[in-house]
Amino acid sequence: AQTVTQSQPEMSVQEAETVTLSCTYDTSESDYYLFWYKQPPSRQMILVIRQEAYKQQNATENRFSVNFQKAAKSFSLKISDSQLGDAAMYFCAYSDGNSGGSNYKLTFGKGTLLTVNP
């Protein structure tokens, strides 16, 4: 079974600084997707960024970017120019790409609680 590990239960960053959240995963599949979801105090799960395993280029979305290291099975999230609104729980998630087997179910890590200090 696939597993997702987030080794940092909590992180903090100063406003306008950069922070990197770590995620490692374990899979024997070659076709899969990786995601970072944000969960603010409202509890709503919000997709931040996604990465397809077959793409070598790291995904970026405005201030959010990933460092995808396929051989190392590592998928870290970098938040640049951190803002107070970035404070939230961040979850790394994995999905197989093979619909015949997994039906695109997500496996989540336990999350990293990010605090942004003014």
Added chain:
Amino acid sequence: NAGVTQTPKFRILKIGQSMTLQCAQDMNHNYMYWYRQDPGMGLKLIYYSVGAGITDKGEVPNGYNVSRSTTEDFPLRLELAAPSQTSVYFCASSWAFGEQYFGPGTRLTVT
């Protein structure tokens, strides 16, 4: 588009009671999922569906049942509620590959 909607937002149940958590999506997604989130944990999959009339168990299905009679609706039934089912429940839906859209969650307390 309303996206994924869930009702109720909050509920308190007594041990042994039953209830149904409602989930609906208006994006015509084939895939729908139910997750639970316990304090300090990530989400765990309870049940999922790949289309109307087709459901399957996830990682933690015990104590729950689902049905999928339409593309839009995917209710989750709790029978004989137990304190271990105290959690936040999320419904999600997606197209085939990966990106899931989540509802706002239902906070359930069983006492």
